[in-house]
Amino acid sequence: MTGFFAEHECFVIASIGALFTLIYSCPPARTKRWAWPAQITIAIPRGCLLKVCGWSCVGTVLADLEPWFIGSVFLFFLLGASATKDFSDMKGDAAAGCRTLPVRYGVRSAAYQIAPFFVLPWLLIPAGCT
Numbered sequence: 001m002t003g004f005f006a007e008h009e010c011f012v013i014a015s016i017g018a019l020f021t022l023i024y025s026c027p028p029a030r031t032k033r034w035a036w037p038a039q040i041t042i043a044i045p046r047g048c049l050l051k052v053c054g055w056s057c058v059g060t061v062l063a064d065l066e067p068w069f070i071g072s073v074f075l076f077f078l079l080g081a082s083a084t085k086d087f088s089d090m091k092g093d094a095a096a097g098c099r100t101l102p103v104r105y106g107v108r109s110a111a112y113q114i115a116p117f118f119v120l121p122w123l124l125i126p127a128g129c130t
């Protein structure tokens with residue numbers, strides 16, 4: 001495969017990751033203010049794209065599903081794990097208008113919502129071993 005993406009995979013993937021980081025942190029979007037959208041905009045670049053970007057430094061990611069599978073496992077894990085920091089930041093997040101999972105749903109409900117993401121992604125690993 002040829003073209004800009006094929007020749008600059010790492011740069012393009014890193015740029016997309018940087019864009020997600022801006023969407024998470026900067027107005028007007030600033031998804032950090034919203035519970036699940038914040039989790040998604042963190043999990044995509046830090047979970048999936050970081051692994052795929054690293055893989056692209058040593059091989060192509062266009063025709064290989066393996067880096068995307070590995071990245072997806074980490075993406076699903078980070079959907080829950082990235083919320084753990086929000087529990088200690090509740091007071092400051094609430095004061096800043098950030099409706100994180102624990103602020104919006106309470107500590108107990110937020111913990112139940114993120115708990116499956118600490119176990120279920122790892123159950124996908126055997127599916128990738130074929």
